[in-house]
Amino acid sequence: xxxxxxxxxxxxxxxxxxxxxxAAAALRxxxxxxxxxxxxxxTMLGGAxxxxxxxxxxxxxxxxxxxxxxxxxxPGVDGLLADTARATRCRDAPRRVRVGSVGAPxxxxxxxxIRAVLPGAExxxxxxxxxxALLDDLAARRLEAAALGDHPGQELAAGGDVELRPLVTExxxxxxxxxxxxxxxxxxxxxxxxxxxxxxxxxxGDRTGEYWSSVCSLTGSQPRSPxxxxxxxxxxxxxxxxxxxxxQATFVExxxxxxxxxxGNPLWYxxxxxxxxxxxxxxxxxxxxxxVGAGYLxxxxxxxxxxxxxxxxxxxxxLTL
Numbered sequence: 001x002x003x004x005x006x007x008x009x010x011x012x013x014x015x016x017x018x019x020x021x022x023a024a025a026a027l028r029x030x031x032x033x034x035x036x037x038x039x040x041x042x043t044m045l046g047g048a049x050x051x052x053x054x055x056x057x058x059x060x061x062x063x064x065x066x067x068x069x070x071x072x073x074x075p076g077v078d079g080l081l082a083d084t085a086r087a088t089r090c091r092d093a094p095r096r097v098r099v100g101s102v103g104a105p106x107x108x109x110x111x112x113x114i115r116a117v118l119p120g121a122e123x124x125x126x127x128x129x130x131x132x133a134l135l136d137d138l139a140a141r142r143l144e145a146a147a148l149g150d151h152p153g154q155e156l157a158a159g160g161d162v163e164l165r166p167l168v169t170e171x172x173x174x175x176x177x178x179x180x181x182x183x184x185x186x187x188x189x190x191x192x193x194x195x196x197x198x199x200x201x202x203x204x205g206d207r208t209g210e211y212w213s214s215v216c217s218l219t220g221s222q223p224r225s226p227x228x229x230x231x232x233x234x235x236x237x238x239x240x241x242x243x244x245x246x247x248q249a250t251f252v253e254x255x256x257x258x259x260x261x262x263x264g265n266p267l268w269y270x271x272x273x274x275x276x277x278x279x280x281x282x283x284x285x286x287x288x289x290x291x292v293g294a295g296y297l298x299x300x301x302x303x304x305x306x307x308x309x310x311x312x313x314x315x316x317x318x319l320t321l
Contacts, residue, residue: 005077007041008070011049014038015067019056097144097280099125100134103231105250106147106167106271109295114145116291117284129201129230131156131272138162138276145275145288151211152268163282165273165289168296170317172267173305174260175238175247182244183258190262191219199227199234199243212246215267249306249317250299259305265316271296293319 010027014034017023024034042049049063059067097114101107107125114123128134131148138146139159148164150156158164174188182188194216200209209225216223227234227243237243239256248269253259273292275281281288296319300306310317 003041003044005074007037007044008066008074010034010037011041011063011066012070012074014050014057015059015063017056020052022056096122096124098142099123100137100143100146101125101127102129102131102134102147102149103127104147104149104248104271105299106273106292106296109292109299110145110147110273110288112295113288113291114281117287118280121280135162135274138274141276141279143276144279145273145281147292148272148274150270150272151208152270154207154211155270156272158274161277163275163277163285165285166320167271167273167289167293168317168319169268169270170249170306171261171265171309172246172269173249173251173309174262175235175245175251176258176260177238177241177244178256178258179241180244180258183260185260187263188260190216190264190266191221193244193262194219194221194223196223196244197227197242198223198225199229199237199245200225201230201234202228212267218266249309250296250303252303253305259303261305261309265313289321293321 010023013027014020014023017026020034020038021031024031027034029037038049045062045066047062048060049066050057050059097118099107099111099114101110107127111123111125114121131146131150134143134146134148135156135158137143139162148156156164174182174193176183176188182192200212203209213222227237229237234245235254235257238245239254246267247259249259249261251259273289275285275288300310
């Protein structure tokens, strides 16, 4: 009989338990079967490993030698097995990759990047307003990847199984009716903007409204927010001239609304990509970041107000690849 890893595990289990009876219970074996296996291991190695005493077993000097080597070998082997299992899971392309996103411009670029690195997979997507809910979905393996976002002082925190990779931190801009007097300015003062009626997103896990309010309070005024809306509805309220709001710098202007930078850049938004550390995208993380980063730069070029701001502020919103 050749020595196997399972024999070393048995020897360590006996030493940890301090008795053959307790070790047999831990190994889910009968005590006679464990005793017989220990005798075979001792015969194979050439000496007694334990002294049998009334209170249990104690390692002999020869046993201490074997145990020392076993405890040095087994962690490395266990690590190797875990790493190869993880690599195999990442290598084998899944049939479906589920992606989540907040309201950010990265979703399309993330989907294209995943299709490029896993061409045989079916890629699906769903949007939620709260990045916290999407993080929970990632941790629970209900999603494989997500495009998220947060604000200074409200940074997302992930558990050990979720990888968070910030892509870029960009300024938050003002969203105005095109007919508004402030729309003709190159930049808009947040203090002046706070004097208007606002349309704001509903309270949610991303705490956007809370962040806007906290920064506005530094100007000495708190905007009145009679309208609570998101996405298309928020834009329509602004287009109708009923309110002003804030938007991501990459927001593409549509007829009736105007995007302008805020003077002094008081508000910021961070784009973050996330995936499960043991999921199918873990091995492709750097390539996905590179592809999504290139897509983000193209989105910057398509947003005139942001393109001008980046030209005036080189390096202020740099990709963190």
